[in-house]
Ligand code: GLA
């Protein structure tokens with residue numbers, strides 16, 4: 001098997017983080033000390049330049065790269081490689097003063113004042129021009145330096161702009177999409193409703209808060225446009241860098257299940273996927289294990305954006321953060337556990353925000369490897385240094401991949417459409433939570449599902465779960481049908497196949513587009529329950545599932561009924577069905593239940609698909625990465641108690657001991673077991 005190491009020059013796994021020397025240029029002693037401390041902490045990479053624009057170009061057209069070059073060089077001489085960021089994440093004051101068009105206009109049409117960050121008009125010609133100039137200079141000056149191993153584009157893209165230039169661009173985007181035929185748009189948008197017909201594309205405004213928000217297709221197109229426009233901006237940055245240094249890989253740091261951008265549309269432009277991971281550790285509404293499982297889901301989303309390559313955990317907090325409602329410190333041992341989880345889930349990097357705490361402003365109290373105290377004898381520093389050691393021990397993992405035969409479908413379009421649809425109960429739609437709960441249930445069975453789009457190639461999977469797939473993309477139904485035909489086990493739920501990609505309802509019964517034939521059912525009504533309402537499902541094996549929030553009333557045409565409702569006027573009617581199709585099976589679960597109650601059904605699907613399960617004690621995570629170096633089984637104890645697992649064989653790279661069968665992990669303990 002091929003080994004796809006991202007950064008061989010680092011020796012395998014990357015250990016690094018955001019480094020802001022521009023905040024310390026008047027303290028050469030501190031900049032010297034940084035290098036010493038980095039080496040002590042086993043750091044082999046630093047992310048430079050993320051917000052350096054006002055130091056790199058203090059006046060329009062006056063550039064200062066010498067300080068940055070000196071630092072890149074010094075780090076390189078000390079074995080530390082640079083992730084070089086373009087500075088477009090925050091604009092200098094001179095830029096906004098000279099070109100106010102770079103400042104965003106908000107949802108009620110008001111232009112922002114200068115300040116903050118991540119708040120640029122992505123359409124602004126002047127802003128794009130200024131970004132291109134500085135990116136080109138950066139690449140020319142530093143892109144070929146042997147210490148530069150990657151470009152980091154801007155920072156955490158996100159947000160919308162309603163300025164006149166963006167409105168015009170949106171109109172052009174729509175004209176292109178609907179082939180310059182306004183009647184095509186009127187038809188797709190069901191425009192005769194409330195007299196919402198347009199005569200020309202230039203009459204269309206985005207969904208201003210005090211404007212048109214009642215056309216579902218318009219709202220969705222605006223979201224699609226925002227992704228398209230942000231992507232267009234990002235592509236422009238990438239094109240400039242590639243024109244100078246075509247061989248330096250590029251990434252852009254994504255965020256946890258970010259709602260504002262469809263990352264699947266942006267992923268193909270990047271060489272490597274990276275993301276910023278900030279779990280709410282030790283919160284008071286879920287167990288620590290639940291928080292960790294939720295994070296494993298987030299890693300799976302990122303991993304699946306580029307199957308076939310490791311991803312990067314570009315940021316994480318070495319200690320605490322400063323922006324959560326309660327900024328609780330990670331308990332001893334949790335840092336190591338969370339870092340190893342990232343690697344276990346397919347990351348080849350453990351990177352932090354930030355290396356050293358700044359003295360002032362918004363993030364002065366955000367955790368860092370080096371505290372204001374400035375020493376290496378802090379708990380946080382020691383834990384980071386320990387991770388540095390550990391990453392060296394498990395370096396053979398670099399370049400290996402997770403191979404899974406199960407996938408969960410999650411679409412941004414579907415997510416946006418569900419958020420916006422005027423139906424169900426506004427408070428309990430919970431598309432994301434439903435996906436995460438089901439993903440976690442499979443995870444409890446030892447199955448690390450990928451998270452993929454409904455129009456992606458499913459040929460490498462044997463089990464696919466598609467929760468609440470309300471909107472079908474043009475190829476989705478065909479994709480799912482082909483998947484079942486060739487032997488796949490498919491499970492869909494209530495609220496599947498109601499609308500097409502313009503959000504027009506399918507006629508003739510849901511789920512539409514041929515799915516009612518695939519599942520052998522039609523959903524005639526959907527009942528939304530009040531928070532305290534309950535129904536139940538009695539399964540053929542006499543087990544009972546509790547139903548809350550949603551229950552569809554089905555007509556069964558050509559499927560086996562596996563469970564029926566126990567209450568209300570639809571008592572005794574089908575709630576869970578299965579239809580055999582080709583070599584596979586299509587399950588339909590018509591009501592919302594806890595995912596854990598569906599475990600027997602999931603086990604049946606996995607058994608039929610011959611996917612091995614590995615049930616471990618609650619709170620113990622298990623992931624396997626494989627490659628030409630063999631297999632690496634990660635065991636993570638996400639509890640504070642000691643656990644002993646049996647059936648473990650191989651060499652634990654953490655302790656460098658051979659495990660014959662039984663593995664004991666202390667609270668928050670980790671093992672990386674290498675086996676052939
Ligand atoms: C984000 C940003 C960083 C920093 C951290 C703080 O991830 O990318 O610049 O603000 O949050 O947690």
Ligand code: ZN
Nearest residue numbers: 121161163166
């Ligand atoms: Zn704009």
